[in-house]
Amino acid sequence: EPEVxxxxxxxxxxxxxxxxxxxxxxxxxxxxxxxxxxxGQKVEFLVSFYNNEISEKSEIFDDQFSVxxxxxxxxxxxxxxxxxxxxxxxxxxxxxxxxxxxEAFFGQGTRLTVV
Amino acid sequence: xxxxxxxxxxxxxxxxxFLTINCTYTATGYPSLFWYVQYPGEGLQxxxxxxxxDDKGSNKGFEATYRKETTSFHLEKGSVQVSDSAVYFCALSxxxxxxxxxxxxxxxxxxxx
Numbered sequence: 001e002p003e004v005x006x007x008x009x010x011x012x013x014x015x016x017x018x019x020x021x022x023x024x025x026x027x028x029x030x031x032x033x034x035x036x037x038x039x040g041q042k043v044e045f046l047v048s049f050y051n052n053e054i055s056e057k058s059e060i061f062d063d064q065f066s067v068x069x070x071x072x073x074x075x076x077x078x079x080x081x082x083x084x085x086x087x088x089x090x091x092x093x094x095x096x097x098x099x100x101x102x103e104a105f106f107g108q109g110t111r112l113t114v115v
Numbered sequence: 116x117x118x119x120x121x122x123x124x125x126x127x128x129x130x131x132x133f134l135t136i137n138c139t140y141t142a143t144g145y146p147s148l149f150w151y152v153q154y155p156g157e158g159l160q161x162x163x164x165x166x167x168x169d170d171k172g173s174n175k176g177f178e179a180t181y182r183k184e185t186t187s188f189h190l191e192k193g194s195v196q197v198s199d200s201a202v203y204f205c206a207l208s209x210x211x212x213x214x215x216x217x218x219x220x221x222x223x224x225x226x227x228x
Contacts, residue, residue, distance in 0.1 A: 043206075103164065108157050
């Protein structure tokens with residue numbers, strides 16, 4: 001069964017460092033998403049991406065964040081200068097279309113710890 | 116705006132007990148509703164969904180009915196098993212807001228033999 005894969009599963013980084021979280025969406029999907037979950041809080045939407053550009057983003061997704069689909073298979077989230085409050089589980093998701101029946105397929109998540 | 120509120124956990128049940136996890140939502144449009152499950156060490160997996168009022172989603176013995184009048188989508192299972200131990204997330208998706216998902220906080224369920 002096709003699945004979304006994320007690497008690494010756990011990343012520890014020092015405050016102020018850049019970090020890149022990687023995702024391989026399902027191969028024929030067109031819409032890509034990043035979500036995050038701070039421990040004990042809700043899963044929050046960060047950004048959606050379609051046709052090689054950002055289609056929506058939340059207020060969380062500020063200038064420190066960027067996304068890229070560098071090679072047609074990977075979908076990355078970059079945090080330019082990490083802060084302690086960026087520590088969270090980051091989920092990548094993909095879907096084949098947008099509509100009422102659309103299901104998003106999620107990866108297993110990357111736990112980012114900023115120290 | 117759109118939001119989801121779900122029952123606080125953790126929930127601990129004995130095997131074969133009846134499960135209810137409450138979920139209510141607010142939405143500006145006419146959303147689709149979902150339950151996702153996260154087993155230990157794994158990603159979010161779709162458990163069931165419903166796209167219009169009075170629809171019932173069901174899978175693996177779990178059920179939830181889209182109730183527009185009470186803006187609810189409560190998850191139920193008649194007889195839980197140890198293998199159902201996981202975190203359950205209620206979510207909505209609204210095509211009018213780009214199909215992004217709005218999640219509840221998640222409810223951790225532990226089923227003991």
